[in-house]
Amino acid sequence: MKKRIIAKLIFIVLIIIVFCSTAFAAANSTVIDKDTLAKGFDTLSYTNEEYKELAKNKGQNDNDQIENLIIGYLATEKAYVRNPEVYERAVVFVDEKALTSNTIAYRESESRYLQELNNLMGWTIYEDFLSFSQYKVTINQKMACASIVEDYKYFINDGFDGESYRRREYTFSLSKDSGFWTIVDIKTNDPWETEDNFSYTEIDVSGVIAQLADEMAKANNTALNESPIGELEDKGEKAATSLNHWTYNPNEAITYAANHYNDTSNSVFGYTEGNDCQNFASQCVWAGLGGSGSSTSDRPAVSISVAGSDGPNVWQRNAYTTCYSLINTALNWSWDNTCGFANMLKVSTPTLEGPYGNTQYSGYFGYANAGNVLEADWNGSPARDTLDHAMFVTHVSGTSGSRTTSQVKIAAHSGETNTAYQILSSYTAAPASYFARVVISCGYYATTQS
Amino acid sequence: MKKWIEILFICAFLVLGLYAFVAYQADMSTYQADLSDPWIQEVSFSPVETVLSAIQNQIEKDYTWDVQIGEVLVDENATERAKQMYIGSDLAKANGWSDAYLENNMIVVFAKYTVAYDHEKTFLPDGEIEEFFILLRDENTQKWKIWDTNGDPFFGR
Numbered sequence: 101m102k103k104r105i106i107a108k109l110i111f112i113v114l115i116i117i118v119f120c121s122t123a124f125a126a127a128n129s130t131v132i133d134k135d136t137l138a139k140g141f142d143t144l145s146y147t148n149e150e151y152k153e154l155a156k157n158k159g160q161n162d163n164d165q166i167e168n169l170i171i172g173y174l175a176t177e178k179a180y181v182r183n184p185e186v187y188e189r190a191v192v193f194v195d196e197k198a199l200t201s202n203t204i205a206y207r208e209s210e211s212r213y214l215q216e217l218n219n220l221m222g223w224t225i226y227e228d229f230l231s232f233s234q235y236k237v238t239i240n241q242k243m244a245c246a247s248i249v250e251d252y253k254y255f256i257n258d259g260f261d262g263e264s265y266r267r268r269e270y271t272f273s274l275s276k277d278s279g280f281w282t283i284v285d286i287k288t289n290d291p292w293e294t295e296d297n298f299s300y301t302e303i304d305v306s307g308v309i310a311q312l313a314d315e316m317a318k319a320n321n322t323a324l325n326e327s328p329i330g331e332l333e334d335k336g337e338k339a340a341t342s343l344n345h346w347t348y349n350p351n352e353a354i355t356y357a358a359n360h361y362n363d364t365s366n367s368v369f370g371y372t373e374g375n376d377c378q379n380f381a382s383q384c385v386w387a388g389l390g391g392s393g394s395s396t397s398d399r400p401a402v403s404i405s406v407a408g409s410d411g412p413n414v415w416q417r418n419a420y421t422t423c424y425s426l427i428n429t430a431l432n433w434s435w436d437n438t439c440g441f442a443n444m445l446k447v448s449t450p451t452l453e454g455p456y457g458n459t460q461y462s463g464y465f466g467y468a469n470a471g472n473v474l475e476a477d478w479n480g481s482p483a484r485d486t487l488d489h490a491m492f493v494t495h496v497s498g499t500s501g502s503r504t505t506s507q508v509k510i511a512a513h514s515g516e517t518n519t520a521y522q523i524l525s526s527y528t529a530a531p532a533s534y535f536a537r538v539v540i541s542c543g544y545y546a547t548t549q550s
Numbered sequence: 551m552k553k554w555i556e557i558l559f560i561c562a563f564l565v566l567g568l569y570a571f572v573a574y575q576a577d578m579s580t581y582q583a584d585l586s587d588p589w590i591q592e593v594s595f596s597p598v599e600t601v602l603s604a605i606q607n608q609i610e611k612d613y614t615w616d617v618q619i620g621e622v623l624v625d626e627n628a629t630e631r632a633k634q635m636y637i638g639s640d641l642a643k644a645n646g647w648s649d650a651y652l653e654n655n656m657i658v659v660f661a662k663y664t665v666a667y668d669h670e671k672t673f674l675p676d677g678e679i680e681e682f683f684i685l686l687r688d689e690n691t692q693k694w695k696i697w698d699t700n701g702d703p704f705f706g707r
Contacts (some may be wrong), residue, residue: 251638267637289630362644364697370585374681374699375674396585418585420673433673440673478703488675489701515684515700518639526635529704 134168140231140251143178148187151176155193156280166237166246166281169193170272173283174250175230181215182225195275195282205302207286213305218256220309228254234269242276264523341450346389346400346543348455350471353388354494358520360384361511368394369417372436376513379417381473381490382435384511385455388471389543390550399545401435402454406546412447413454428485438475438487442538446484450544457540465532466503470495473538474510476528482536489514494521505532581610583672589696597694598622601659601683604696613671620662620678628658628682628706655687657694660706682706 132150134157146154155172157165177190191199191208198204218224230252237246252266273285287293360383365371369383383391389400397403402415414421415434424431424443431437434444446459459475460467461482468474475487491510498507505525511517517527543549581590590607594600602622609617636642637652660682667676682705685694 265638267634289634294627294630362641365586370587372583372587372674373589373696375587418673420670429669430673430675432669436673437675476702478701514698515682515702515705516641516698518635518641520640528702530702 134164134171137171137175138232138235140229141175143175143228143230144182146175146179148176148179151179151187152192162239162244162276162281163237166239166244166272166274167235167248169274169281169283170246170248170270171232173272173286174232174248174270177211178228178230178252181211181218182228184215193283195277195284198282198284201285202300202302203285203287204283206300209303209305213303213308216305216309217312220313223256225254225256228252244274244276244281245271246274247271339449339451341544343450343453343544343546344548346545346549348385348388348457348471348540348542349390350388350469352390353384353471353492354520356387357384357492357494357511361513361517361520363513369396372514374514378438378441378490379436380511380513381492382415382417382441384492385473385540388540389455399453399547400455400543406453411452413444413452415444415454430485438490439485441473441490442475442487442536443484445538445540453545455540455543457538457542459536459538461536462533464537465505465535466501468493468496468503468508468535468537469500469539471540473540474508474524475536475538476530476534477536478530478534480530480534482534487536491517491524491527505530582612587611591696593688593691593693593695595693597624597657597659597683597685597687600685600694600696601661604683605661605663608665611672613668613674615666615668616664617666618664620664622659622661622663625658625660625682625706628660629656631705632656632658632682632684651689655689657685657687658706659683659685 132146132154134154137154151172155169157168173190173193176187176193179187180189189208189211191204194204230250232248232250234249235246236248237244247269249267249269252268254264256264269289271287271289272283274281275284276282357380360366360380363371363380364373366383369379372379386400391398391400395401396417397405397419399406401417402411402413404411404414404416404419404421407414407421410422412421412423413434414423414432417435419435420432421434422432428439430439431443432440434440442459442461445455445457448454448456448458450456461484465474470493472493474491474493475482476489476491477483477486478488479486489512491512493508494511495509496503496507498504505528506523508524509521510524510527511520511522512527589604590610591600592603592607594603602619605617605619605622608614633652633656636647636656637649642649642652660680662678662680664678665676667674669676680701680703682700682702683696684698684700686697687694
């Protein structure tokens with residue numbers, strides 16, 4: 101009898117031990133599911149250890165393990181940029197023998213650069229959403245090649261509102277050792293990487309950051325110690341005028357830009373396929389001066405009947421002055437042509453009807469402001485006769501005088517921006533020195549502004 | 551009498567011939583751009599052919615004096631750049647373009663050509679032009695049509 105009771109007690113204890121072990125194991129399981137992650141997540145939702153466990157998880161087969169590994173790598177890379185105190189660099193997923201390869205060194209330095217740039221600028225990615233698609237893998241015994249597309253949305257306090265977005269396809273080369281896959285090579289479909297002559301060289305992160313810090317310090321000193329450079333610098337003394345002052349409202353211009361950046365036709369001003377950039381920018385300025393309705397000749401536009409056939413202030417869609425016929429005929433077309441528009445503002449005076457402002461051909465990009473028009477010379481020497489492309493500035497951040505192309509947002513036609521607020525550095529790789537700045541201060545007209 | 555009839559017939563033929571010649575000349579340059587000025591493009595299964603037609607047909611416009619085509623070819627780097635820029639963007643959403651649609655139906659053709667324009671009729675810049683043409687494919691007809699152009703030399707880099 102006693103033996104039976106003891107046996108039953110032992111049996112019950114064993115059951116409890118097994119049950120508790122299972123529950124304990126389940127409670128402490130840190131293996132996250134790749135299928136859930138592929139749909140999208142905030143990269144700080146999981147710990148460093150959870151990503152490492154994911155990467156080690158063999159899953160059901162080699163396909164699964166490789167997918168686990170590359171998702172773990174890409175997630176850790178983003179989490180490290182956001183919080184380097186807590187997350188390791190993603191190279192922990194890379195084969196030790198591959199750590200010295202140029203592609204791995206380049207990739208790893210790219211993450212370090214982003215993290216240190218954010219640190220220098222005081223930026224924080226306070227929210228993100230990472231998702232994956234189009235996973236493919238080819239396995240040949242102990243070698244594999246896998247590709248995956250990453251969609252990365254993030255919110256960063258860089259002075260701009262709204263989300264930032266990047267899409268990239270990665271191609272991984274992997275090798276298998278002792279039953280586990282590791283990464284030996286990583287490439288992306290960034291356009292510069294796909295060029296034949298692209299060289300994978302580790303970014304000199306400390307050097308680049310030090311240079312940037314130096315430039316920022318110089319710019320800040322200039323802003324603090326020198327008189328602010330006025331928008332009408334070098335215009336000379338403003339002449340007295342009998343014309344009426346019209347207010348230029350950049351917000352109205354920006355609203356127009358937001359409503360029309362995506363146009364491929366326009367019932368009032370028409371659309372010139374392949375060359376609509378200045379027409380669009382002129383329309384934004386026209387709206388900022390209170391322009392509305394269906395007339396292309398009414399004020400704030402300036403028709404030939406108002407300015408005269410040779411007036412330097414003719415500013416009307418598809419109309420031209422003869423003022424510059426012996427100099428450069430492009431300057432005759434101030435509504436439609438980049439050189440013409442910039443020159444019209446440069447020579448504008450309060451005594452001639454039309455927009456009044458200035459054009460600063462070089463050295464003033466850092467002062468770019470919402471409501472300005474930027475004019476690019478694709479050869480890098482913006483001047484009266486060399487401008488190629490017009491963009492309307494819809495938003496800026498940072499300090500006036502030291503703004504970079506990453507701190508200016510634009511709307512443009514021909515080529516179209518992908519939003520009314522596209523960051524200039526994501527639109528073109530042209531440096532700041534390639535841009536002239538056109539400032540519209542106000543307008544002067546014979547009639548009063550309605 | 552016969553001679554007069556012969557002379558009349560000859561004159562009639564001359565007048566008709568002159569009329570045909572004048573009508574032919576007028577027909578050669580009938581396109582007059584107004585506020586809107588589209589590409590005169592012949593959509594094609596080949597994006598290169600579409601772009602070639604658009605550039606060649608610039609000669610049909612009353613402001614064009616001359617067009618000489620240099621090179622026209624698909625640019626893979628610029629195509630990737632365009633897809634990266636537009637897939638998932640506000641513009642794509644506004645136009646109803648899915649990620650898959652743009653991934654499979656957007657392509658960039660690079661063209662180099664020389665053109666001369668009458669600057670009393672157009673503001674367009676002329677001389678040697680280098681341009682990226684962004685085309686979209688109609689999923690029904692499978693033909694490529696120019697959607698936009700980009701003159702930024704960094705676009706394909």
